[in-house]
Amino acid sequence: MVEGSVSSPLLFTRDVVLARGRQAIARLPDLDIHAGDTIAIVGASGSGKTTALMALSGVRAPRQGDIAVDSTYLWRLPDRERDRFRGRRIGLIFQSFHLIDSLGVKANLLLAARCAGVRPDPKRLAHLLEKLGLGGLEQRRVDRLSHGQAQRVAVARALFNKPAVVLADEPTSALDDDATASLLSLLKEAALSEGAALVIATHDRRVLSGVSRVIEMGRPS
Amino acid sequence: MNFVGLAAAYLRRRWGQACLSVLVGALGIAAIATTLLGFEALPEAARQAWGGVDLVVGPKGSALDLVLCCALHVSDPRGLVSTKAAMATVQGPMVRAASPIALGDNIGGWRIVGATPAILDIYRAAFADGQAWTDKLQAVLGARAAQALHLKVGDSFVGVHGLVAGGEAHAHFPYRVVGILKPTGSVVDQLVLTDIETVRYIHEEQAKIEIAEHGSTDEALVANLPDAATAIVASFRMPAAAAFLPRQIDATETLSAASPSLEIARLVSYARPLTTAVMALGLLLVAVAGIGAAIGLMATMNTRTRDLALLRALGAGPIHLALVAFAEAAIIAVAALAVGAVFTTGLLAVLRTLLAESTGLLLQPHPSLDQIAGILAGTLLVAILAALFPALRAAHAEVEELLRA
Numbered sequence: 001m002v003e004g005s006v007s008s009p010l011l012f013t014r015d016v017v018l019a020r021g022r023q024a025i026a027r028l029p030d031l032d033i034h035a036g037d038t039i040a041i042v043g044a045s046g047s048g049k050t051t052a053l054m055a056l057s058g059v060r061a062p063r064q065g066d067i068a069v070d071s072t073y074l075w076r077l078p079d080r081e082r083d084r085f086r087g088r089r090i091g092l093i094f095q096s097f098h099l100i101d102s103l104g105v106k107a108n109l110l111l112a113a114r115c116a117g118v119r120p121d122p123k124r125l126a127h128l129l130e131k132l133g134l135g136g137l138e139q140r141r142v143d144r145l146s147h148g149q150a151q152r153v154a155v156a157r158a159l160f161n162k163p164a165v166v167l168a169d170e171p172t173s174a175l176d177d178d179a180t181a182s183l184l185s186l187l188k189e190a191a192l193s194e195g196a197a198l199v200i201a202t203h204d205r206r207v208l209s210g211v212s213r214v215i216e217m218g219r220p221s
Numbered sequence: 222m223n224f225v226g227l228a229a230a231y232l233r234r235r236w237g238q239a240c241l242s243v244l245v246g247a248l249g250i251a252a253i254a255t256t257l258l259g260f261e262a263l264p265e266a267a268r269q270a271w272g273g274v275d276l277v278v279g280p281k282g283s284a285l286d287l288v289l290c291c292a293l294h295v296s297d298p299r300g301l302v303s304t305k306a307a308m309a310t311v312q313g314p315m316v317r318a319a320s321p322i323a324l325g326d327n328i329g330g331w332r333i334v335g336a337t338p339a340i341l342d343i344y345r346a347a348f349a350d351g352q353a354w355t356d357k358l359q360a361v362l363g364a365r366a367a368q369a370l371h372l373k374v375g376d377s378f379v380g381v382h383g384l385v386a387g388g389e390a391h392a393h394f395p396y397r398v399v400g401i402l403k404p405t406g407s408v409v410d411q412l413v414l415t416d417i418e419t420v421r422y423i424h425e426e427q428a429k430i431e432i433a434e435h436g437s438t439d440e441a442l443v444a445n446l447p448d449a450a451t452a453i454v455a456s457f458r459m460p461a462a463a464a465f466l467p468r469q470i471d472a473t474e475t476l477s478a479a480s481p482s483l484e485i486a487r488l489v490s491y492a493r494p495l496t497t498a499v500m501a502l503g504l505l506l507v508a509v510a511g512i513g514a515a516i517g518l519m520a521t522m523n524t525r526t527r528d529l530a531l532l533r534a535l536g537a538g539p540i541h542l543a544l545v546a547f548a549e550a551a552i553i554a555v556a557a558l559a560v561g562a563v564f565t566t567g568l569l570a571v572l573r574t575l576l577a578e579s580t581g582l583l584l585q586p587h588p589s590l591d592q593i594a595g596i597l598a599g600t601l602l603v604a605i606l607a608a609l610f611p612a613l614r615a616a617h618a619e620v621e622e623l624l625r626a
Binding site: 080112117 | 223224226227230231233234527528531532533534535536537538541619620621
C-alpha cells in the first residue's frame with residue numbers, strides 16, 4: 001500500500017478542478033464509486049470529459065483535488081509508478097479501440113500485461129477470450145477482425161490485468177442503436193463480473209439509461 | 222509477447238524496407254570482413270607457400286620477381302645465373318641448406334623444377350612413397366601434383382617446354398616417377414622435382430636435335446652456360462643471416478638476393494590503398510544501411526504515434542518505448558550480421574578458389590576474436606546510432622495523443 005490510503009471505494013475524488021493549460025475548465029463532482037457501479041460522465045463538446053478521463057487515469061494532473069483508485073492516490077505517485085499503476089489497476093477503452101494491428105488477439109492482451117509489468121495468466125487469458133466470444137481467434141491479427149470482434153478484444157484487454165476501474169472514452173459515438181446497446185451490455189457485464197467499477201465519458205445520451213449514475217461536467221466555481 | 226516480439230511484428234509489417242536495410246548492411250559487413258580476413262590471410266598463405274625458403278639468389282633485377290618466380294612459383298623467370306657462382310654466396314655456417322633450381326618445363330601446367338636433393342631439406346619434405354632421384358630423368362612429385370596428374374611411383378611422363386601447358390613436348394626424354402612427397406602445405410606440393418642435371422641434359426639434347434633439324438635452337442642460352450640455374454633457394458640456420466647475406470650478395474656484380482618475407486610485406490603494402498578503398502566502401506555501405514534503418518524507423522515512429530501512446534496508456538514507461546525502437550534496429554543489425562557472415566563465407570570461398578587456381582596459394586582465413594568483436598561492436602554501434610532519434614521520439618509518446626485522437 002502506498003502513501004495516503006483510503007478505504008472502500010474503487011474510485012474516489014475530492015475537490016477536483018480540471019485545467020487545460022493555465023485555465024481551469026471544469027470541476028469534477030466528488031465521487032465514491034464502488035465495484036459494480038456504472039457511471040457516465042456527460043457534457044457537451046469541450047466541457048472537459050476527456051480532460052476528466054485523463055485525470056482519472058493518471059495521464060494529466062488536475063489543477064487541484066485528490067483522486068484515488070483502489071485506495072491509492074494517483075497523483076501522489078512518482079511518474080513511473082503511476083504509469084505502472086495505471087497499467088495494473090485502470091482499464092482503458094478508447095473510441096476507436098486502438099489495438100495494435102501488427103499483433104494477434106492474444107498478443108494484444110499479453111502486451112497489456114507486459115506493459116504493466118504483470119505476469120500473464122494463461123488461464124485468465126483463455127477464460128476472458130472465451131467469455132467475450134473470442135475463443136478460437138487467439139492468433140488472428142486484429143486488423144482482420146470484424147468491428148464487433150475488435151470491440152470485444154478492446155474490452156478483454158482493458159479487463160486482462162484485473163483493473164479496479166474501467167474508463168471508457170466515447171465508446172459508442174460511432175455505433176448505431178443496436179450496437180450501442182450491445183456494447184453497453186457487454187461493458188457492464190464484463191466490469192461487474194470482474195468486480196470493477198465502470199466510468200464512461202460520453203456525449204451520447206443513449207448511454208444514460210443504461211448506467212447507475214450520471215455526472216454532468218460543471219464549470220469551476 | 223514482449224517488446225522485442227512487438228519490434229519483430231512491426232518489422233514483419235514493413236518487411237520490404239527491413240530486408241533492404243539488412244541486405245545493404247550485410248553487403249557492407251561482407252565487404253569489410255572479406256577485405257579484413259582475406260588481406261590478412263594472404264601473407265600467411267604466401268608464408269606457407271614459400272615454406273623454408275629464407276633467401277632467393279638470382280640474376281640482377283627485381284627482388285619481388287625473384288620471390289614470385291622462385292619461392293612462390295607464380296611468375297616466369299627473368300634470367301639465369303651460374304650455379305657455381307651463386308652457390309658460393311650461400312656457403313657457410315649461417316645457411317642450413319641451399320639448392321639451385323632450374324625452371325623451364327612443365328607437365329600439364331605443373332612446373333618441373335630441376336634441383337638437388339637439398340631442396341627436400343629446405344621444404345622439410347618427407348616421402349609418402351618412393352625415394353629421391355639418383356639418376357637423370359627421374360622425378361619426385363609433390364602431393365598435389367601427383368594427385369592432379371594421377372601419377373604414382375613407376376609411372377612415366379613427358380615434360381613440355383615452357384611453364385604453361387601446351388608447349389612443345391620433350392618426347393625423346395620421358396621421366397620416370399621415383400617418389401611421391403607427403404603434403405607439406407608449401408609450394409613444393411605443386412612441383413615436379415628432378416635432378417638439375419636432368420633439366421640441363423634435356424635442354425642440351427633438345428638443342429642438338431633442333432640444330433640438326435632446323436639449323437638453330439632457342440635452347441642456345443642453356444648450351445652457352447653449362448652450369449646455368451634459374452636461381453638458388455636457401456634456408457638459414459640462424460636468423461642473423463638475413464641481416465648479412467642479402468647485403469653481401471647484392472654487392473656482387475651479377476647476383477641479387479631476395480627475402481620472401483620482405484618482398485611479400487612490400488607487395489602487401491602496395492596493395493594497401495586498394496584494400497583501404499574496399500574497406501571504405503564497406504563502411505559506407507554499413508553507414509547507408511544505418512541511415513536507411515534510421516529513416517525507416519523515424520518514419521514508422523511517426524505513423525506509430527498512437528501505438529506508442531497506447532503502450533504508455535497500458536503502463537509502459539519511456540524506456541520500454543525506446544526499447545521497441547532499439548529492438549527493431551538490433552534485429553536488423555543481427556540479421557545483417559548473419560547474412561553478412563554468409564556473404565563473407567561465400568566471397569572468401571570464391572577468393573580462395575580463384576587464388577588457388579591462379580597462383581596455387583591456399584588462403585586460409587581465420588578470424589581473430591578481436592576482428593569478430595570489432596565487427597560486432599561496429600555493427601551494434603551503427604544500430605544504436607540509427608535507433609537513437611527514433612527511440613527518443615518513441616520515449617516522448619504521450620497518452621494524451623490517444624485520448625485526443
